[in-house]
Amino acid sequence: MSLVVxxxxxxxxxxxxxxxxxxxxxxxxxxxxxxxxIDVQLKRRHDLIPNLVNTVKGQMDFESSTLTAVTEARTxxxxxxxxxxxxxxxxxxxxxxxxxxxxxxxxxxxxSNENVKMLQEELxxxxxxxxxxxxxxxxxxxxxxTATETFPANMFSASFGFKPAELFTIxxxxxxxxxxxxx
Amino acid sequence: MIVFVxxxxxxxxxxxxxxxxxxxxxxPLGTTxxxxxxxxxSWASLRLGDRMVLAxxxxxxLDQAMANATTDEEKLxxxxxxxxxxxxxxxxxLPKPATYIVPDRDPNAFATGRDPQHASLAVTEGLxxxxxxxxxxxxxxxxxxxxxxxxxxxxxxxxALVGAVALxxxxxxxGMWFGGARGRSRRDDDRGGGGAAGAIFxxxxxxxxxxAPIVGRLLAxxxxxxxxxxxxxxxxxxxxNPLGLASALEKIEDAVEPTTAIKRGTxxxxxxxxxxKLADGEGLSALWATHPPMAKRIEALxxxxxxxxxxxxxxx
Numbered sequence: 001m002s003l004v005v006x007x008x009x010x011x012x013x014x015x016x017x018x019x020x021x022x023x024x025x026x027x028x029x030x031x032x033x034x035x036x037x038i039d040v041q042l043k044r045r046h047d048l049i050p051n052l053v054n055t056v057k058g059q060m061d062f063e064s065s066t067l068t069a070v071t072e073a074r075t076x077x078x079x080x081x082x083x084x085x086x087x088x089x090x091x092x093x094x095x096x097x098x099x100x101x102x103x104x105x106x107x108x109x110x111x112s113n114e115n116v117k118m119l120q121e122e123l124x125x126x127x128x129x130x131x132x133x134x135x136x137x138x139x140x141x142x143x144x145x146t147a148t149e150t151f152p153a154n155m156f157s158a159s160f161g162f163k164p165a166e167l168f169t170i171x172x173x174x175x176x177x178x179x180x181x182x183x
Numbered sequence: 184m185i186v187f188v189x190x191x192x193x194x195x196x197x198x199x200x201x202x203x204x205x206x207x208x209x210x211p212l213g214t215t216x217x218x219x220x221x222x223x224x225s226w227a228s229l230r231l232g233d234r235m236v237l238a239x240x241x242x243x244x245l246d247q248a249m250a251n252a253t254t255d256e257e258k259l260x261x262x263x264x265x266x267x268x269x270x271x272x273x274x275x276x277l278p279k280p281a282t283y284i285v286p287d288r289d290p291n292a293f294a295t296g297r298d299p300q301h302a303s304l305a306v307t308e309g310l311x312x313x314x315x316x317x318x319x320x321x322x323x324x325x326x327x328x329x330x331x332x333x334x335x336x337x338x339x340x341x342x343a344l345v346g347a348v349a350l351x352x353x354x355x356x357x358g359m360w361f362g363g364a365r366g367r368s369r370r371d372d373d374r375g376g377g378g379a380a381g382a383i384f385x386x387x388x389x390x391x392x393x394x395a396p397i398v399g400r401l402l403a404x405x406x407x408x409x410x411x412x413x414x415x416x417x418x419x420x421x422x423x424n425p426l427g428l429a430s431a432l433e434k435i436e437d438a439v440e441p442t443t444a445i446k447r448g449t450x451x452x453x454x455x456x457x458x459x460k461l462a463d464g465e466g467l468s469a470l471w472a473t474h475p476p477m478a479k480r481i482e483a484l485x486x487x488x489x490x491x492x493x494x495x496x497x498x499x
Contacts, residue, residue, distance in 0.1 A: 030276065037273065114255040118262060125266035132274040135423070140276060 020153055024162050027144040031165045034137035038168075041130045042077075042090055048126060049074045049097075052119050056104065066103050070096045097123060134168045141165040191220075191344065194351045194395065197388035220347045233295040233303055233335075240293075242283035242305045260311045267320050268304060271327045274421045280304045280330060290314065290435045293453040294326040295335055302330040313438055314431050321418060321428030325454055328417035334410045341406055345399040352395035400471070407473045415480055419487050429484040436477045 053067055073089070073096040080086040101120065145164045148157040195216065249261045265282065272279040280294070280302035290310035296302030304326050314322065329335060391398075419425035435455045456474045474480075 034276065041273070114259070117255075117259055121259060121262055121266065125263075125270065128266075128270050129273055132270050136274050136276050 017156060020156060021160055024144070024147060024153070024157060024160065027140070027147055028162060028165075031137070031141050031144045034133070034140045038130065038133040038137060041126065041133045042086075045093070045123075045126045045130065046074060046078055048122060052100075052123060055115055055119055056100075066096075066100050070100055094127065097127075138167050141167050190391075190395070190399070191348055191351055193388075194348070194355055194391065197355065197384070197391070216351075220350060233297065233301070236293075236295045237283060237303060237305065240285050240305060242285050242303075245282040245284060248284045263316055264306060264311060264319065264323075267316070267323050268327075271320070271323050271421055274324070275327050275331050277302075277327065277331060280327075282306070284308060284311075288312075290438050291453050291455055292322050292326055294329045296330065297336050297339070298333065299330050302335070304330070309438070310435075313434050317424065317427040318431035318434065320422055321424065321431045322454055324418035324421040325414050325428060326418075327421060328414040329410070332410070332413060332417060334414060337410065338403075338407060341403045345396075345403050348399040349396040352392045356392045404471055404473060408475045411474050412480070412483065415484060416487070419484060425484040425487040426490065429481045429488075432477055432481050432484070 049070060053071055057067060070093075073093040077086070077089040077093045080089040101123075104116070104120075147153060148162050148164060245261060245265060249258065249265070252258045252261055261284075268282050269279050277299040280296065280299075281304070283303060283305035285291075285305050285307045287307040288309040290307060290313045292304070292306045292310055294302060294304045304323070306322075310319070310322065415428065418428055422428070432455075453474075455477070456472065
């Protein structure tokens with residue numbers, strides 16, 4: 001009789017462990033997907049920029065330096081090696097685009113041009129999407145970390161091969177500073 | 184939902200005990216029928232519900248609206264909506280839902296679809312004209328939260344079960360009226376000792392039969408209000424900006440007129456009550472509302488943003 005009880009206990013623990021393993025696999029895959037989604041949005045931004053530069057070039061002849069800065073920053077970002085380097089270069093690109101927007105404010109004909117408004121919407125939406133992709137990555141990585149670290153899962157997660165995920169962080173302290181816009 | 188199925192089984196079991204009676208070959212006919220009706224109607228509404236809802240509101244797909252847009256301003260607004268829906272889908276980690284425009288001047292929005300892979304989101308023209316980008320983002324986040332929390336599926340099942348409860352109560356009541364006496368006397372012969380408990384169960388069952396349709400609706404409305412608060416909170420988690428939605432709700436409340444395009448059956452899916460009724464939170468009428476009072480929702484969102492200055496001991 002006690003053999004049957006022992007067998008039942010072993011089966012129940014086995015089923016629980018299987019459920020835990022599957023749940024952790026699901027969360028880990030979502031975390032990896034979340035990380036790649038950030039890359040998708042960054043690539044989208046790379047593809048949009050030549051379009052933006054061409055649209056405003058005709059009207060902003062005096063601001064060629066600002067426009068060139070954006071194009072150069074884009075080239076550097078596309079050639080980045082590794083996540084840390086990529087993070088820095090993408091941040092530099094964000095700053096260059098921000099300066100371009102700020103400068104465009106002083107061109108009234110540019111502001112009222114509907115094509116420019118659409119493109120501004122596209123670019124600010126792309127920045128939003130990059131931000132939300134990073135937010136989602138941090139959210140899902142936190143869920144994954146919590147699932148692996150809570151008791152009783154933490155007894156098994158290391159032996160199952162699940163390592164905690166790193167959250168997206170700002171590496172460059174300049175990003176935390178309040179942006180100063182010089183026109 | 185478990186409560187609903189339990190209620191249905193209770194009605195069915197009572198039907199078996201008191202109407203069909205015991206003895207001989209005991210087939211739990213009533214309970215089986217109750218379960219079949221419940222699950223059958225839930226499955227049907229899950230499969231077909233969203234297309235019916237969109238058709239009844241005369242919703243137009245966003246691509247079509249963008250292609251037919253005349254002014255540049257309109258094109259920009261539609262483009263912003265498209266971008267916002269995609270942003271919220273990224274923030275929620277879900278596929279982008281199909282977006283629709285409802286031709287109505289009253290600001291409102293709803294989401295429909297049985298799971299995130301088959302979801303749709305609709306917004307009225309009035310909403311696009313009344314809200315700015317931040318507020319629109321808050322409203323879309325609220326609707327995405329309904330999709331993410333599977334609220335639409337839950338409310339479809341609840342609605343079907345309410346109907347099934349009313350139907351079962353009707354049948355059981357009629358069966359009771361015609362066949363009851365015969366069943367009861369046979370049962371008393373077989374089991375003499377069951378008397379008092381059986382009688383109490385019988386009385387409770389009769390009351391349940393009479394009140395079943397009303398109780399069903401009250402339960403459904405309570406579930407709907409709870410899920411609305413949850414969607415507000417999840418929406419704030421998506422945007423990390425509860426004040427955006429709070430400001431949107433304030434604007435929607437000011438502009439409230441009945442949204443004629445959205446019919447009564449889909450009222451619980453919207454962000455604001457399309458019937459134009461303002462449940463002020465007092466008295467019995469609040470129990471029948473699909474949505475919690477706007478003031479309470481705004482208050483809850485402001486609390487999330489640490490914006491309330493309510494001193495201790497003051498009643499809201």
